Amino acid sequence: MWQMRLPLTPLRTRVLVAFLATxxxxxxxxxxxxxxxxxxxxxxxxxWKGASERLIASADDSWITPAEAAEFRKxxxxxxxxxxxxxxxxxxxxxxxxxxxxxxxxxxxxxxxxxxxxxxxxxxxxxxxxxxxxxxxxxxxxxxxxxxxxxxxxxxxxxxxxxxxxxxxxxxxxxxxxxxxxxxxxxxxxxxxxxxxxxxxxxxxxxxxxxxxxxxxxxxxxxxxxxxxxxxxxxxxxxxxxxxxxxxxxxxxxxxxxxxxxxxxxxxxxxxxxxxxxxxxxxxxxxxxxxxxxxxxxxxxxxxxxxxxxxxxxxxxxxxxxxxxxxxxxxxxxxxxxxxxxxxxxxxxxxxxxxxxxxxxxxxxRPTELLTRWKPAxxxxxxxxxFKGVAFDTYRSPASGREEQRWLAKPITFRMPIIGQTPTETVRLPKAWWVPAEQAEVIDRLRRHGITFETTQSQRRLSLDEVRLVDPKLLQPSEGRYPITARFVHGQVEQVMPAGSVRVPADQPLGLLAASLLEPESQDSFLAWGFFPEMLSPAPNTDAFVLAALGDQLLATNPRIKTVFEGKLRDEPAFAADPDARLAWLYAQAGPGHPYPLRYPIAREIN
The missing domain is CATH 3.40.630.10 (Zn peptidases)
Incomplete structure (x- = not known):
């Protein structure tokens, strides 16, 4: 609750009324x-006066526009x-x-x-x-x-x-x-x-x-x-x-x-x-x-x-x-x-x-790269x-408690620098992007933009660039979405794309637009706008006694997993001290892994 702590003298009363009126x-x-x-x-x-004032219709003109009739006040x-x-x-x-x-x-x-x-x-x-x-x-x-x-x-x-x-x-x-x-x-x-x-x-x-x-x-x-x-x-x-x-x-x-x-x-x-x-x-x-x-x-x-x-x-x-x-x-x-x-x-x-x-x-x-990040030169x-500027001074604002500008309607000129940008990140475009059929929202947007794509009639086995998220973060809600920021790790995987998958070629008139929507590093990608919240859901788990037994078996029978696990225990104290993280990691090594967590669902065809 706002309280007035000073006694209200007649002068202060007038000041308060004037302030509240604003x-x-x-x-x-x-x-x-x-x-x-x-x-x-x-x-x-x-x-200001200008020759364009002659464009205004006279007050008795039957075709005067509403704004002209209101003398541009409404x-x-x-x-x-x-x-x-x-x-x-x-x-x-x-x-x-x-x-x-x-x-x-x-x-x-x-x-x-x-x-x-x-x-x-x-x-x-x-x-x-x-x-x-x-x-x-x-x-x-x-x-x-x-x-x-x-x-x-x-x-x-x-x-x-x-x-x-x-x-x-x-x-x-x-x-x-x-x-x-x-x-x-x-x-x-x-x-x-x-x-x-x-x-x-x-x-x-x-x-x-x-x-x-x-x-x-x-x-x-x-x-x-x-x-x-x-x-x-x-x-x-x-x-x-x-x-x-x-x-x-x-x-x-x-x-x-x-x-x-x-x-x-x-x-x-x-x-x-x-x-x-x-x-x-x-x-x-x-x-x-x-x-x-x-x-x-x-x-x-x-x-x-x-x-x-x-x-x-x-x-x-x-x-x-x-x-x-x-x-x-x-x-x-x-x-x-x-x-x-x-x-x-x-x-x-x-x-x-x-x-x-x-x-x-x-x-x-047919651009081959997409600029995704830049910084001031x-x-x-x-x-x-x-530069045709206007002079100003400053005053101490009671409202903000700091110095604020007060423009003086006095023309001045000065030398204005133009600050450009230096590229800090570009991505090389792939041959095509592969969108799973279940990503209906993405496919709908591609169609609305007029981006060319083909829907496969049979499954295809391909070597594709798969992208995984590292340290993803949800940003403040913006424009009806929860934007996501992350670092990305790329890796080649053999993958079977089932019938009904959508292939979006980069070689098309709207290839650069497709890249801006589908490349994960793009600031306007579907990923950046938060179209894939399922990526951030944790993998399903099971009881600790089952996971412990499975992990013990893996460590006893798989020398490679054991070596990597021991390295993580040595190099990552927080991981070593977290029993659930240890069991979850071992569970992820036991099979193909869960397909959704931190995995970008759109793959990139490089070759």
Whole structure:
């Protein structure tokens, strides 16, 4: 129980009331807040005007979007978005609203296709609200769709189609509160980051636990877009940049080079030029090393397929992460997103054949290794000479009891180091992976990803690389799973794979994705995510008097086991002092051993 120990003088009473007002949530405020919670807690916004303000519809426009009508202080609900889009669908032959799945709570997931028709046209896929408190993409996309359908911007569809998912995480979107995402300046109320099961959908592209993720991967496979854009809002430090974006590994550490080179060489310059002309200040997303010390640098690092950008890289699909700056006003962020999306459609149309060639080149490549671990490089890999930062000082916070930052809305520039990564572990890919038929959950995920595999019709005897876990540990629950970390020991064994076993060849367009899911060392492997809890169950045991008799017999009749056993007694005092461990070890030597404990069920075909 919290107790006030100081006498309540009139001054202290006023201070206490003011403090409680900042942490309490009045019932009326929870229903319809009249102002942003961030109005009282975030630093002052820097002034901004830009040419993109001309994109806003006039107040009397019958096709004004809900966000424009609310002067960007509010964002529309799922029902309001559906109603507005259905009206646009009815008004324009260019617009079609379709469903492509259901959320965890059963809501219909929708996308909008903007198209002039024509078979085989390449698709630009854009999504908003995977983190539904970061909802800029939704309102920018509605404005852009309106202008394409009704405001003479239909030429954007001459060579490409636009497929727009306004709200990916609908269940999280509808859990709206003024206290969600308090670091983001508007809208007044926002949704949550995770879905109804508290799974972050931008951590679920590889493991596919959520129905929303499975629906999105199915949509991606059906469209095979030439460009995939995922709209977010950043966290971090204050800076002058408002619209930032990046790619897997910030381009430097991409797993597939051809699509990464297109993003760096063509997409980035095109959208940066358009944003600058519209009055915005773009940059490749500066992921901070230390938000308290911006001068320590920004991080460039490889990514795994749990993320949208990492997944796109692993499958050879150009993917862009938009990370608008959290402290810029919602109006400014939405307008910048509109400009970026329009520019993206233009460069995708211009470069459609070039992108298709890059995708084909990446998918024809056959990497022989998978990078699985890395660490920060000892020295910067580059510098931004005039990084556009914002000055801050510090103050002693009564709440935290330490020095906290106070941003001053004063522009500064400084030399920003870029901190890269040094590889510390790679694994050489096998010829194939063998998955037992009973691992139905894994096989289901492979099928959903479109990874090629064959199901054997007869048993096969093979020499396979078997993996055993050493010192496994369960980590804190994360994204609906209990992740596992361990060291691994590999060894060749003769093994009979029965009929119905699944063989996954590495020689396929999605071979690198298969490796990231099936190689035990991978940070996004099924093993790392905890798909095989049976590995951690102890082997069944029996009565001590039976085990002792069996162990005595083994030691008397098997010189090899006796030699190894005596060595363990000599070298491992803890083992020597544990009667149950001694008997369990001898029991494990007596026969083929129990097939599950600490044995990774997926084998690797080397030869």
């Amino acid at each position: 942490i309490a949530i009045p019932v009326a405020a929870a229903d319809a807040p009249s102002r942003f919670v961030s109005d009282t807690i975030l630093p002052a916004a820097m002034p 964002t529309p609900s799922y029902a309001e978005v559906m109603s507005w889009l259905q009206r646009l669908d009815a008004a324009s032959p260019l617009i079609t609203v379709k469903t492509f799945g259901r959320t965890t709570k059963g809501r219909e997931m929708i996308y909008v296709r903007a198209s002039k028709g024509g078979a085989g046209k390449p698709v630009v896929l854009v999504q908003g609200g995977i983190h539904s408190g970061e909802i800029d993409g939704k309102d920018a996309g509605l404005m852009l769709l309106r202008d394409i359908a009704l405001r003479r911007k239909d030429s954007l569809l001459d060579k490409v189609d636009l497929v727009f998912v306004p709200i990916y995480n609908i269940d999280g979107h509808e859990q709206i509160s003024a206290y969600n995402f308090p670091h983001i300046r508007g809208p007044a109320e926002k949704g949550r980051d995770a879905n109804a099961r508290n799974i972050d959908l931008n951590r679920d592209y590889a493991k596919l636990d959520a129905p929303e993720s499975r629906a999105m991967i199915s949509l991606i496979r059906s469209l095979d877009p030439i460009l995939y854009i995922d709209c977010h809002v950043s966290e971090g430090f204050d800076m002058q940049y408002d619209i930032t974006f990046t790619y897997a590994g910030w381009g430097k550490y991409a797993r597939h080079r051809a699509t990464a080179d297109w993003l760096e060489g063509r997409f980035g310059p095109a959208v940066s030029k358009a944003l600058t002309a519209a009055g915005h200040t773009p940059i490749i997303y500066p992921s901070p090393i230390d938000t308290r010390h911006p001068e320590k640098g920004i991080r460039y690092a490889p990514e795994g397929p749990r993320y949208s950008t990492g997944y796109g890289d692993f499958i050879g699909m150009p993917t862009v992460l938009v990370e608008n700056h959290m402290l810029k006003p919602y109006r400014q962020r939405v307008l910048g997103t509109y400009v970026l999306l329009e520019a993206a459609l233009k460069i995708a149309a211009t470069d459609a054949s070039r992108v298709s060639r890059a995708k084909a080149e990446d998918r024809a490549s 000892a020295s910067p890999i580059g510098w931004i000479d005039n």
